[in-house]
Amino acid sequence: MKNRIKSLLKQGKPTAGAWLQMTSPFSAEIMARAGFDWLIVDLEHAPGDLLNLASQLQAMGGMDCVPFVRAPWNDPVAIKRILDTGVMGVLIPYVNSAEEAKNAVAACKYPPEGIRGLAGSPRAAYFGQNSMDYLKAANEEILVIIAVETGEAIANLDEILGVDGLDGIFIGPMDLATSMGYFGDPSHPEVQQAIATVEEKTLKAGKYLGTVGGSWEQARKKYDKGYQLLMLMSDSVDLAKLAGQTVARFTEEYRK
Numbered sequence: 001m002k003n004r005i006k007s008l009l010k011q012g013k014p015t016a017g018a019w020l021q022m023t024s025p026f027s028a029e030i031m032a033r034a035g036f037d038w039l040i041v042d043l044e045h046a047p048g049d050l051l052n053l054a055s056q057l058q059a060m061g062g063m064d065c066v067p068f069v070r071a072p073w074n075d076p077v078a079i080k081r082i083l084d085t086g087v088m089g090v091l092i093p094y095v096n097s098a099e100e101a102k103n104a105v106a107a108c109k110y111p112p113e114g115i116r117g118l119a120g121s122p123r124a125a126y127f128g129q130n131s132m133d134y135l136k137a138a139n140e141e142i143l144v145i146i147a148v149e150t151g152e153a154i155a156n157l158d159e160i161l162g163v164d165g166l167d168g169i170f171i172g173p174m175d176l177a178t179s180m181g182y183f184g185d186p187s188h189p190e191v192q193q194a195i196a197t198v199e200e201k202t203l204k205a206g207k208y209l210g211t212v213g214g215s216w217e218q219a220r221k222k223y224d225k226g227y228q229l230l231m232l233m234s235d236s237v238d239l240a241k242l243a244g245q246t247v248a249r250f251t252e253e254y255r256k
Contacts, residue, residue, distance in 0.1 A: 001134050003088045003141040005038050005066045006167075009208050014223045017068070017210075019234035023048035025059035027235040032065040040068040040231070043082070044093050054085045054123060068143065074100055076107035076115060083108065084122035089143030091170055096152040098159035105165040108144045110135065113165060143167050145210060145229070149175035154194055161205040168208030168229065171198055199225060 008015055015037040020028050023046055031039050039060065041053050048056075057067050068089035069082050079090060092104040106114035120131030124138070144165060148154065149172030160166070173186035173195065182188040186195070202209045203226045210229030213219035219230050 001137040001141055003066060003143060004064070005089065006141060006143055008037070009143075009167075009228050012228075014228050014230070016232050017229060018232055019236075020056060021046040021234055021236040022239075023052050023056075024235070025055045027239075028056035029059040031235055032060040032063040036065055036232075038066040038068055038089070038229075040070055040089075040091060041087070042070045043072045043078075044070045046236075050081055050085060053082070053087075057086055057123075074104050074107075076103070079104075079107040080116055083116065083138075083142065084119065084124050086122075086124040088141065089145065091145045091147060093147045093172070094149060094175075095146040095160070096150055097156045098163055101146055101160045101163040101166055104146050105144050105163060108142055109139045109165060113139055145170050145208070147172045147175075148198055150179040151176075151194070152179075154198060157198060157201050161201060161207055166207065168210060169198060169202045170229070171195055171209075171211040173211065199227075 005015055017038045017040060018031055018036050020031065020039050020041045028039065041048065041056055043053065053069065060067055066089070067087045068091060069087045070091040070093065071079050071082055074092050074095055079092070082090060090108055095101050095104055107116060108114060110116050110118055118135065119125065120128050120135065125131035125134040145168045146160070146166065147170045148157065153160065173191070174184055176194060177186040177188060177191045178184060180191055180194065182191055185191065199209060208229055209227045211222065211227065213222065213230040213232045219232060222230055
């Protein structure tokens, strides 16, 4: 029960990830076969549920791709059930204080480090077959990431970064910009300065840094800054983009 991504991160290596937002085992399988290091099933903004999540994890099985989930909220019950499906990392949204960060970490950890309920029967623990292998390793191997996406979180960032058991920070640029009064505009200079502050403090604290990659040129610059967890694409958004480009090309040539 080893988390390959945690090992790569500890070695200082960049990793490549993508969103799974179509709630489809087929797109999960396609993306895993493409060779991404990790895929994150989105349960915050996509319409999936736990049973659908389990199906996507099964579709990824047998491939060298580590499954993560973005939780719907900083809710210990939701996080417990997500982890019991067998994911190896959780991104917890809208964490704004050290206390909320501590609660997020506690939800991901078995006692004494946290409050996660202990059970050997779920899929994560191999349905009771040799479950102690999982139970003993889970606290160390599961990656715990929180989203910084408000001005309040940035004001409390020093205390947040001091929380034991927190592995890293994911910058949510759209929510951050909106919370700062620049609706949907992360390019605004004040937002960019705030992002730079998060980058500097997170890396100085020795935590892992993640965000959306944007274009490949943007992603390269972020890797060069020290980001190790970048979302390079989305199964839904990139399919929509390709579909639009294909139809636009057809229309330009044959529907004039």
